[in-house]
Amino acid sequence: MKYTDILYEERDHVAYITINRPEKLNAFRPQTVDELIEAIKSSGWNRDIGVIVLTGVGNRAFCTGGDQSDHDGQYSGRGSVGLAIEELQGTIRDVPVPVVARVNGYAIGGGNVLATLCDLTIAAESAQFGQVGPKMGSVDPGFGTALLARCVGEKKAREIWYLCRRYTAQEACEMGLVNKVVPDAELDAEVEKWCREIVEKSPTAITLAKRSFNLDTENIRGISMLGMQAVSLYYDTEESREGVDAFMNKRKADFRSKR
Template identity: 70%
Template sequence: MDYTDILYAEANQVATITINRPKVYNAFRPRTVVELLDAFLKAGWASDIGAIVLTGAGDKAFCTGGDQSDHSGQYGDGSTRGTVGMPVEELHSVIRDVPKPVIAKVRGYAIGGGNVLATICDLTIAGEGAIFGQVGPKMGSVDPGFGTAYLARVVGEKKAREIWYMCRRYSARQAMEMGLVNAVVPDDKLDAEVETWCAELVQRSPTAIAIAKKSFNADSDSIRGIGGLGMQALRLYYATAESQEGVKALNEKRPPRFRDFLK
């Protein structure tokens, strides 16, 4: 597959997948998700790859979720797949399913769907300037699967509800304190730190790691079914005026008036 939205590289038994849309803070459109799926499947089943790194281009953002300015299809011609117009649930599943540890290397913003990706990755390493958080209820959206239920397993029920209900921003240090991040280093040391973790990972037994990952996932895999049901509900929600008010308000640079649509 020819990539336009991501970069793919292999070195030292590590595959690095980079969302390459820095002008929109590495927000993803349908094509981006399809390319990410292809790259993860390529790296995830390559026998000479011991670890996968997911990151974003530039220093402003890891990923900021769905691109609200681009709802074109995966190939730019209107064609797409997925319950909500892009195969995000497939992407979440493939990150969990590939038998390799996936590290989220976070610079800048990990917001919305980007925060969900960082949560789902096996490990998350952040620069000190990284910012984490959710925006769903501010934008007329939500992640009704791994982004909510699995987040609660990572940071606890109370904190997960705070993250989603309040839509606040959290520093890298705060994210590490709540268990969302494994390590925080100065921004200029982030690449070297991730390389160090990867160098250790590729020395481990790949079969043992694959079994361990499957075992970890087995305990929370029921969330996949919950998410599938939730995505069907989300599709219906996106068609409502209440949901559409979020993007409309953003474009008009005003506070959203969601409650006007409860009548």
């Protein structure tokens, strides 16, 4: 597959997958999601690869979720909402190697969900985390909510989704969403250090550990599939469309008048 929305590199048994849409703060469109799925699958099942690093181009954003300028209610690609999000999330969990989120800048919305889904998350001090779904007429009713609650606790997860605040990298680390925070200039070196330590370990033991961790939360996949179908119906409502229109026109959304 020829990539247009991502960059791909293999180095020292590590695959580096980088969202390359800096003009959109590395927000994803259907093409981006399809390319991520392909790259993660092909590298994750390559016996020479021991770790996958997922990140975004530049220092402004890791990923800011779905590209709001690329849809009108529904996206145009595969999946329940026109984005193959369920498949992307499942792919991150299904490949037998750890996926490490290298968070530079914003990890907002769907980007926050990606950071949650990755096996490990290493962030620069300038990184920011948070959800925007209820501000935008959207929600991730699966891994983005239920798995987040496993990571940070249910009370904190509800706060993140209900209030849509932003959190510093250090705050995210303290709540359990991030494994390590380092100065921006040290991010690459720290990620490489963690990757080196992982690839030195038994690949089979690492895979068995990942499978075991995933098994405990595998029921969330079913919740996600059902939830995404509900979100697809929600996206066709005036209430949801109000969030996108308000964002595009830089005004405050009036959701209650659209119910």
